[in-house]
Amino acid sequence: MSKNERKTESIVRKHFEAFLDNIIIEEQSSDNPKIKKLLATASKNGLGVGFPEFIIQYKNNPDFLIVVECKADIIKHESSNRDKYRDFSVDGVLLYSSYLSKEFDVLSIAVSGETHTNKKVSHFLQVKGDKKATEIFSDKLLSADDYLNGYIKSPEKFRQDYEKLLTFSKDLNDKLHGQKIVESDRGLLISCILIALENKAFSKSYKDYSEPKQLAEYLVTTVKNEFQNGNIGDDKLLILTSRFAFIKTDTSLSKKDNVLRNIISDINENIKDFIKTHEYFDVLGQLYIEFLRYANSDKGLGIVLTPPHITEFMSEIAEVNKDSTVYDNCTGTGGFLVSAMNLMVKDAKGDQDKIKNIKKNQLVGVEYQAHIFALACSNMFIHQDGKSNILNGSCFDEDIVKEIKKFKPTVGLLNPPYKSDKKNDVDEYKFILNNLDCLEQGGKCVAIIPMQSALAQTGKVYEYKKKVLEQHTLEAVFSMPDELFFNSKVNVVSCIMVFTAKRPHPKNKKVYFGYYKNDGFVKRKTKGRVDLYRKFEKEIKENWITSYMNKEEKAGFSVTKVVFADDEWCAEAYMETDYSNLSKDDFERSIKDFVLFKGIYLNEISKD
Structure with missing residues (x-):
């Protein structure tokens, strides 16, 4: 019996006609001149116009298209090489x-x-500029809303939006620099604007303010009211309003026509939608990192913001879930708490009461520096949380420790300030011990610190290592990429340590050591260090987590070993x-690494 492709087309047509309120369906060709031009040379035989079965446009999302290709015979669904464009539906639609x-x-x-009962469906997403399409969704036709939401939340769309965010953050930084707004105030200005834009009245009316001083007053007053309505407390409100007060007196923002108004509009157009779409991504932290890349005046304060892919990885290593209470005693801009919140909300699976409790009671932090504290509060406010x-x-304040312990934290995440003054600064292990002390027994603490802290075998750092093992269990140490903090313009080689709280380290326990030097990121001049080829997202992170969870031993990658305080805590x-897989380049690189190690780290350890 001969096959009839019109039947397949009828199934697709009837399916999408149920969503005509939101979409426009066209067949074979389009009235959209841009689509028409693109299909003018898209013939399956390479000789002329392409004629897809269906072209579907969203009325409110003009940058997103659905294209559908049909075949009557299931056997003609997809060829082995996807290059039989005339004969197979997958090949043709791609x-x-x-x-x-x-x-x-x-x-x-x-x-x-x-027929409905005997059909094959395949989906592929190809965002603008990508050379390849990626498989997405299940093998069933979905609603128009499901397709749109899936596209918006897809990794491909996130990567596209993230690259736009990076480009905008550089442009914004250049603009703020040109207006002589100091680096430490730039993050505060952006956070203030983002909070104000959540207020509908401000969002609608800020463009009506022609006088810059009045707009600056309106901006700060709106944010103050937002925090008051959030019951943040008088003491915190005083700190926050004092940190935002510079906006009302800054020469460029409060006196120059259109400067503040244009900055608000830029942020409204380029950042607000990103936050709504990717609601649990640490945008403020990422922008702050960008500002540090171009003018790192805070380096001397030991501020090293953890890259988002690492905060996410550490949260997963700590096995954060909906029932966790997460504590970061070096909160910074709040990146760890945002990543933890993301995992917790996902695990809550839509339980709104649980999600509300997560945001209200299960995320706890302490930040010493007032301007960073203001950023953290703003960041968490933007994410509508605790x-x-x-x-x-x-x-280390006793009253703060008592307050934190009331929450009964089960997970600790931290990136402590790195010592710039070896003699006077607080050691990184002291922050780890403080975090562990606040956790419930059996809680997990995951910290990222300089590698030299893991290598110490004598001196003050050794004493801290000894104290840690006397009170807690060392589960794992991961050696991290050498240039992990490249985007923060800080040259420090780091490692991640995993501990179990308040259970002394067993004498013969094997510790997992991972050589996690390759996260797949590459350096690009204007974007810094990025996951350009999505290697970390697609395979490396899962490989790291699986190897640790299963305590796998792989030559050149991981090992388990019984260690003591006077041992080096590193996979190497x-x-x-x-x-x-060794080559001449590997040999030469190893020699250079050894020389660097001997010349820098051993010298640093001897100073301690």
Whole structure:
């Protein structure tokens, strides 16, 4: 019996006609001149115009298209090499996508089969500028809203939006620099604007203010009212309003026509939507990192903001879930708490009461520096969470420790300030011990610190290592990429340590050591260190986590070893070399690493 492709088309047509309030369906060709031009050379035989079965546009999302190709015979769904464009539905729809994605984000749908019960459906997403399409969704036709939401929340869309954010953050930094707004105030200004834009009245009316001084007053007053309505407390409100007060007196912001108004508009157009779409990404932290890249006046204060992919990785290593209470005693801009919140909310699976409790009671932080504290509170406010549980002060203060312990934290995440003055600054292990002391017994603490702290075998740092093992269990140490903090313009080689709280380290316990030097990130001049090829997202992170969870031993990658306080806590000291992949370049690189190690780290340790 011959197959009838019209039956397949009828199935698709009837499916999408149910959503005509939101979409426009066209067949074979389009009235959109941009689409028409792109399909002008998209013929399956390479000789002319391409004619997809269906072209679907969203009325309120003009940058996103759906293109559909149909075949009656399931056997003709997909060829082995996807290069039989005339004969197979997957092959044909991906051809159209390759043309349309030059100007649009394209969801390609291949449908084969003549009946609802006997059909094949494949989906592919190719965002504008990408050379390849990525498989997405299940093998069933979904609603128009499901397609749109899936596209918006997809990793591909996030990467596209994130790259735009990086570009905008550089442009914004240049603009703020040109207006002589000091680096330490730039993050505060942006956070203030983002909070104000959450207020509907401000969002609608700020453009009506022609006098810059009045707009500056309106901006700060709006944010003060937002914090008051959030019951943040009088003491914290006083700190926050004092940190934002510079906006009312800054020469460029309060006296120059249109400067503040244009900055607000830029942020409204380029950042606000990103936060709404990717609600648990630490945007303020990322912007702050960008500001540090171009003018790191805070380096002397030991501020080293953890890259977002590492805060996420550490949260997963700590096994954060909906029932965790997470504590960061060196909160910074709040990056760890945002990443933890993301995992906790996902694990809550839509339980709104649980999500509300997570944001209100299960995220706790302490930040010493007032301007960073203001950023952290703002960041958490933007994410509609527990800003009331971030304290301003020293994490070593007895009253603060008592307050933190009331929350009964089960997970500790921290990136302590790195010592710039070896003699007078607080040691990183002291912050780790403080965090562990606040956790419930059996809680997990994951900290990222300089590698030299792991290598110490004598002196003050050794004494701290000894104290840690007397009171807590060392579970793992991961050697991190050498240039992990490249974007913060800080040259420090780091490691991540995993501890179990309040259980002394067993004498013969094997500790997992991972050589996690390759996270797949590459350096680009204007964007810094980025996951350009999505290696970390697609495979490396999962490999890191799985290897640790299973305590796998792999030559050149990981090893387990019984260690004591006077041992070096790093994979490099114990793991076997994987000779199968060695080259001359590897040998030369190792020699250079050794010389660097001997010349810098051993010298630093001897100073301690």
